[in-house]
Each structure stands twice: as structure tokens, then as C-alpha cells.
Amino acid sequence: MTLWYLARAAGLIAFLAATGSVVLGALASTGHRADDRSRDRRVLRQLAHRSAAVVTVAMLGLHVVLVVTDSFVDLSVPGALVPFTAGYRGFALGLGTLAAYSLAAVAVSGAARGRLAASARSARHWRALHASAYVVWLLSLGHGILAGTDTGRWWTWVLYAGCAAAVAGALVARLVVADRHESTSPLAAARRQLTTGGVR
Amino acid sequence: MRIEVDWTRCDGHGLCARLLPEKVGLDEWGFPVIDTPEIGDDLVPHARRAVGACPALALRLVPG
Amino acid sequence: MLETHPTVSRLLTAPAGTPRHRNQDELVGLAQQVRLLGRGGAGFPVATKLAAMPRGRAVQVLVNGSESEPASQKDRTLMRQAPHLVLDGALLVARALDTRHVTVLVHDPGATDALTRAVRERSDASRVRVVAHAGGFVSGEVRAAIRLVDGAPAVPPGRRVLPHESGVGGAPTFASNVETFAQLALLSSLGADGYAAIGSAAEPGTTLLTLVGDVSGPGVVEVPTGLPLAALLPGQDTDPRPVLIGGYHGSWVSDIRDLRVERPGLREAGLPLNAGVVARLSNDTCALAEVVAVSTWLAGQSAGQCGPCFFGLPAVARDAYALLHGRPSTADLDRRVAQLPGRGACAHPDGAAMFIRTALTTMTAEVEEHRRHGTCGRPWLQELPTGPAPAVRSAS
Numbered sequence: 001m002t003l004w005y006l007a008r009a010a011g012l013i014a015f016l017a018a019t020g021s022v023v024l025g026a027l028a029s030t031g032h033r034a035d036d037r038s039r040d041r042r043v044l045r046q047l048a049h050r051s052a053a054v055v056t057v058a059m060l061g062l063h064v065v066l067v068v069t070d071s072f073v074d075l076s077v078p079g080a081l082v083p084f085t086a087g088y089r090g091f092a093l094g095l096g097t098l099a100a101y102s103l104a105a106v107a108v109s110g111a112a113r114g115r116l117a118a119s120a121r122s123a124r125h126w127r128a129l130h131a132s133a134y135v136v137w138l139l140s141l142g143h144g145i146l147a148g149t150d151t152g153r154w155w156t157w158v159l160y161a162g163c164a165a166a167v168a169g170a171l172v173a174r175l176v177v178a179d180r181h182e183s184t185s186p187l188a189a190a191r192r193q194l195t196t197g198g199v200r
Numbered sequence: 201m202r203i204e205v206d207w208t209r210c211d212g213h214g215l216c217a218r219l220l221p222e223k224v225g226l227d228e229w230g231f232p233v234i235d236t237p238e239i240g241d242d243l244v245p246h247a248r249r250a251v252g253a254c255p256a257l258a259l260r261l262v263p264g
Numbered sequence: 265m266l267e268t269h270p271t272v273s274r275l276l277t278a279p280a281g282t283p284r285h286r287n288q289d290e291l292v293g294l295a296q297q298v299r300l301l302g303r304g305g306a307g308f309p310v311a312t313k314l315a316a317m318p319r320g321r322a323v324q325v326l327v328n329g330s331e332s333e334p335a336s337q338k339d340r341t342l343m344r345q346a347p348h349l350v351l352d353g354a355l356l357v358a359r360a361l362d363t364r365h366v367t368v369l370v371h372d373p374g375a376t377d378a379l380t381r382a383v384r385e386r387s388d389a390s391r392v393r394v395v396a397h398a399g400g401f402v403s404g405e406v407r408a409a410i411r412l413v414d415g416a417p418a419v420p421p422g423r424r425v426l427p428h429e430s431g432v433g434g435a436p437t438f439a440s441n442v443e444t445f446a447q448l449a450l451l452s453s454l455g456a457d458g459y460a461a462i463g464s465a466a467e468p469g470t471t472l473l474t475l476v477g478d479v480s481g482p483g484v485v486e487v488p489t490g491l492p493l494a495a496l497l498p499g500q501d502t503d504p505r506p507v508l509i510g511g512y513h514g515s516w517v518s519d520i521r522d523l524r525v526e527r528p529g530l531r532e533a534g535l536p537l538n539a540g541v542v543a544r545l546s547n548d549t550c551a552l553a554e555v556v557a558v559s560t561w562l563a564g565q566s567a568g569q570c571g572p573c574f575f576g577l578p579a580v581a582r583d584a585y586a587l588l589h590g591r592p593s594t595a596d597l598d599r600r601v602a603q604l605p606g607r608g609a610c611a612h613p614d615g616a617a618m619f620i621r622t623a624l625t626t627m628t629a630e631v632e633e634h635r636r637h638g639t640c641g642r643p644w645l646q647e648l649p650t651g652p653a654p655a656v657r658s659a660s
Contacts (some may be wrong), residue, residue, distance in 0.1 A: 029255060034212070034214065034229075036218065039214050039215055039218045040218055043219060043253055046253055113257070114251060114257070118257075119423075120208070120209060123257055185211075187211070187571050187574050187575070188211075190567075190568025191208075191568060193568065194568060194569060195417060205607075206422040206609075207570035207572065207607060207608050208419075208420075208421070208569045208570060211571070212571050227576070229575040231571040231575075231607070233603060233607075
């Protein structure tokens with residue numbers, strides 16, 4: 001039973017770390033102000049984003065290993081690897097498996113950012129790929145709610161609602177700030193005209 | 201090693217100047233000013249960090 | 265008009281007619297023997313560029329006639345007066361590289377007409393593509409020109425790409441200025457010895473120049489290389505004035521006594537000839553106002569790709585304007601100009617900085633007068649053109 005408790009704790013921490021990483025990632029492009037303090041805050045935000053991502057991956061690994069090895073629920077290795085084939089809460093676990101796979105892709109894209117986004121065009125693809133982190137987060141939220149043993153207790157609802165609000169808020173902040181930067185920066189406007197308006 | 205800026209991508213975020221102040225200063229619009237792009241061995245880890253931190257992916261560390 | 269100074273007329277009156285075929289090695293050898301340098305701006309050795317080219321049907325030849333500096337007229341003059349010679353050169357190179365893909369990029373409508381007509385007049389040029397465009401200054405930079413031909417925004421890419429590796433349509437491309445191609449055609453017809461019968465030893469042959477302002481007959485001239493610069497600037501020893509060498513990306517210089525029209529020597533003196541514009545102002549115009557007008561034009565020519573150029577050049581132009589009207593300190597101007605070089609995808613900020621910096625250091629008396637009085641009393645006569653290029657004054 002100890003393993004089972006550990007497995008649940010690891011899953012929960014992974015979800016919390018994922019939330020933190022997504023929020024910090026969404027806020028990474030905000031704060032475009034030309035003073036050293038805001039630059040330092042952005043550097044720290046980046047650092048925290050990457051650290052939270054590492055914690056997410058580590059905790060998820062632990063969660064998977066523990067869930068499979070623990071004997072409290074009968075989950076086989078193939079059942080964990082192939083989505084929606086697990087005997088125990090098949091759909092809910094399937095969401096978790098999908099989340100784990102997409103997280104792997106997001107994590108690899110994050111680690112290889114420098115190499116994958118070498119040109120302006122590939123940077124756009126990279127951004128799209130890395131933005132699948134939002135999908136990972138949604139899948140893990142669904143997995144947590146549907147598969148979580150604690151679901152239904154008051155504190156789980158507070159936790160899920162709080163995380164959802166944080167992610168939604170960060171996403172809105174990102175879209176608003178990106179939009180404002182695009183519309184107020186004269187360089188951004190000039191570059192946009194180059195790509196859309198062609199020859200000056 | 202040497203740092204190189206892709207000026208068509210640089211947005212003047214200025215994070216490189218915070219992470220690699222030995223090499224990178226900023227002009228009045230926040231764009232990097234690099235007097236000597238050569239990076240000595242002692243600064244390579246810092247340069248890598250600055251490259252990784254660039255939000256616009258405009259900074260590169262290249263051999264030479 | 266041309267009797268007033270020692271010009272030759274080899275390029276502009278060359279007889280039409282396809283030059284004899286040369287293979288790549290022969291052409292490289294000829295270019296090497298006469299030390300032919302590219303005539304666009306960079307002055308790169310043609311032999312080196314040609315030797316680096318692979319051969320084959322996919323190879324592209326790009327004739328860059330997008331002369332977008334308002335002071336320069338030599339490319340359009342050449343294309344208008346000797347379009348067949350330009351085509352001869354382009355086809356010569358294409359044949360040597362076993363390809364038929366030739367693109368001529370033209371800025372001037374008259375030159376476009378002349379070239380299009382010339383293409384129709386001959387049977388061997390059916391595959392030559394003439395592309396007209398109206399891009400700004402930086403669109404003439406070779407990598408920008410390649411992107412323009414490919415239908416992309418006519419701005420230089422952020423990373424170094426070499427045309428002979430990836431040029432038009434991603435194919436290996438031999439790209440050079442129109443005059444380079446005309447010189448190659450002439451070289452092939454005359455042979456190395458005939459070609460080098462005139463001109464200096466370091467860069468034999470002739471070169472086209474555009475003379476602007478108070479010069480011996482403004483307009484386009486063809487001169488033998490090695491000609492003392494003073495021959496084009498009468499009265500310079502009795503009334504020495506700053507001379508602009510290399511156009512709006514070039515340098516102002518006061519003492520021209522030892523200078524000759526010859527790219528290697530000028531480069532050694534730190535005075536690149538670029539596209540061959542030589543200018544001198546009269547004593548009637550406000551020299552600083554001329555410089556400010558060109559600075560403002562240069563600022564407007566920033567494509568808006570690179571921050572330091574996009575923000576820096578207008579700031580420099582404003583500082584120069586303030587100096588013109590009596591701002592006592594040049595500290596801001598000096599600092600901003602010093603920060604321009606090396607910080608862009610192309611050499612536009614570098615060239616602009618060179619133009620302004622050398623203007624300030626050679627026109628010290630003018631600058632002093634403006635700092636003290638806010639004026640020099642002379643009007644601005646617009647001797648340095650910044651608008652749409654004026655009508656070409658024929659050189660023949």
C-alpha cells in the first residue's frame with residue numbers, strides 16, 4: 001500500500017509541476033520591458049519554467065513505474081503503454097498514457113529548442129510543437145479527475161480549479177501581451193509589412 | 201567559440217546582456233552591442249546559457 | 265563633354281556579337297589574368313567566384329542590375345546603351361557553366377525596355393528572364409536580389425548563405441553586377457592581353473564611374489583604371505574640397521592627390537570604390553545639408569528587418585539634422601554612428617556609418633560653422649540626389 005500512496009503522490013506532484021511549468025512558459029514571452037529588473041525576472045521565470053518541467057518529467061516517470069509495479073491495482077506494462085487497453089479504468093488511464101507520450105514530445109522539443117528552431121520557419125513549427133504542452137496539461141487534468149482515487153474530496157476540487165484558473169489566466173495574459181507587443185513595436189510592424197506587403 | 205546575432209530575428213529582449221555581461225552590452229533600444237564576439241573557454245557555459253535564454257532564438261554560439 | 269577628361273569608350277560602344285565560347289576553366293583563367301573584380305560593390309575577385317561554381321543544367325546565372333542608389337547611373341546606362349554586351353556576358357557565363365538559366369534583375373524602366381528588346385532581337389537568348397522591380401536600396405544586395413527573384417521579400421537573409429551554394433531557387437548561382445558580365449564579354453572577345461592593353465597593372469582594363477556634383481562633366485564615364493582621381497576633379501589642387509568615393513556607402517576624403525581609380529589601391533587606402541560613384545560638392549551648396557539629406561535617405565532605406573539599423577539610422581539622421589541647425593555637441597551623433605557597423609543582416613548600417621563618419625571628419629570647418637551659428641549661409645542645392653534618379657546623361 002505504501003507504493004500506492006507514493007504513486008498517487010507522484011502523480012499529483014507531476015500535475016502540479018506541469019501546471020507551474022505551463023503557467024511560467026505561457027508567461028515567458030510577457031514582460032517585454034527595457035529595464036534590467038524585468039529582464040532578470042524573465043531569466044528567473046525561464047529557469048523556473050525549465051526546472052518545473054524537469055520535475056514534471058521525473059515525477060511522471062516515478063508515477064508510471066510505481067503504478068505498474070504496485071500490486072494494489074492490476075495494471076500490466078502493455079496496458080500502461082497502449083492507450084485505452086488497461087483493465088482498470090481504461091479510459092481514464094488511456095488519457096494518462098496519451099498525456100505521458102505528448103509530454104515526452106514537449107520535453108524533447110524543449111530540450112532541443114536551440115537545434116529545432118534554428119531558422120525562422122522552423123521556429124514557428126517548434127512553437128506549435130511546444131504549445132502541445134497545453135494539450136498535455138488538459139489530458140493530465142482529465143486523467144487526474146477521472147482516475148484519481150481522491151477525486152471527490154473537497155481539496156481535489158480546490159486544487160484542480162486553482163490550477164485551471166492559473167493556466168487560463170496565464171494563457172490570456174500571454175495572448176494579450178503578445179498582441180500588444182505586435183501592435184506597438186515599430187520594428188514588429190516593419191517586419192510584418194516585409195512578410196505581408198512584399199517589396200517596399 | 202564566437203557568439204553571433206541573427207539581426208533579422210533579434211527583438212531587443214536583452215536577456216543575453218544579463219547572462220553574459222562580460223561580452224554583451226545593450227544600446228539605447230535594448231539591442232546587443234558586442235565589441236569582441238570571441239568567447240574564451242571560461243565564458244562558454246555562460247554564453248550557452250545566454251543562447252538558450254534568447255526568446256527570439258537570435259543568438260548563436262559558433263565555432264571559430 | 266567627354267573631351268574634358270581622359271575617358272575611353274570600350275564597354276559602352278563594344279560591337280554586339282556573341283563572344284567566342286569559353287569553358288569554365290578558360291574563363292576562370294582569363295578573369296584571373298586580368299584580375300577582374302566584381303563591379304557591384306564588394307569588388308570580389310570574379311575568378312574565385314567563377315571557379316567555385318559547379319556546372320550543370322540546374323545552375324543559375326543572375327545578372328544584378330538592380331541599381332537602387334540614386335547617385336549611381338552606370339548600370340542603367342550600360343544596360344540602355346549596350347544591352348547586347350550584357351547579354352553576351354551572361355550567356356558566355358551560362359554556356360561555360362552548362363546551363364541556360366539566366367535572370368537579369370533590373371530597376372530602371374528604360375534599362376528594362378532595352379534589355380527586353382535585345383532579348384527579342386537575338387535567337388540565343390530566348391531563355392533569358394528579365395525581372396523588373398522597384399525595390400529599395402538594400403534590395404540590390406545580392407542575397408536580397410536572389411530572394412526578390414524568387415518572389416520573397418527583397419531583404420537579405422539573417423544568416424550567411426553563399427549564392428554559389430544556394431542562390432536562385434536554392435540552386436548554385438553565379439551572381440554579379442551587370443558591368444561584371446559586360447567586362448567578361450569584352451574579356452572573352454579581346455583576350456587577356458587585348459583586355460589589359462589599357463588600365464593599371466593591379467586591375468587592368470576600364471571601369472564605369474558615375475560622376476556627381478562639381479566634377480568634370482557629371483554623368484557616367486568609362487575610364488581606364490589607374491587614372492589619377494584628380495583628372496576627374498578639375499581645380500582640386502587650388503581649391504581642395506572633400507571628395508566622396510564609393511557613393512552613399514562610401515567615404516569622404518580630403519586629400520586625393522595620391523589616389524587613382526583602381527579598386528585594389530583604393531581599398532588599401534580604406535576607400536572602397538563600391539559601385540563607382542565619385543562626387544564632389546560645389547562651393548555654392550551647404551555641404552552639411554547635403555550630408556543630412558543623404559543620411560535621412562539612408563535611414564529611410566532601412567528595410568525594417570534589423571533593430572539596430574531600423575532605430576539607429578533615423579536617430580543618427582536626427583542628430584545630424586540637429587547639428588545642421590546648431591546643436592553644439594556631437595557626442596550623441598558620434599556614439600550612435602560608432603555603434604552602427606557590423607550590426608545588421610547586410611552592410612547597409614556599415615556603409616551609412618562610413619558615409620556619415622567620414623563626412624564629419626572631413627568637413628570640420630563646415631561642422632564648426634554650423635555648431636557656432638546654426639548655418640553656413642549657403643543654401644541646400646541638392647547636388648547629391650536622393651529622390652528618384654534624374655534622367656541619364658549620356659556618355660557617348
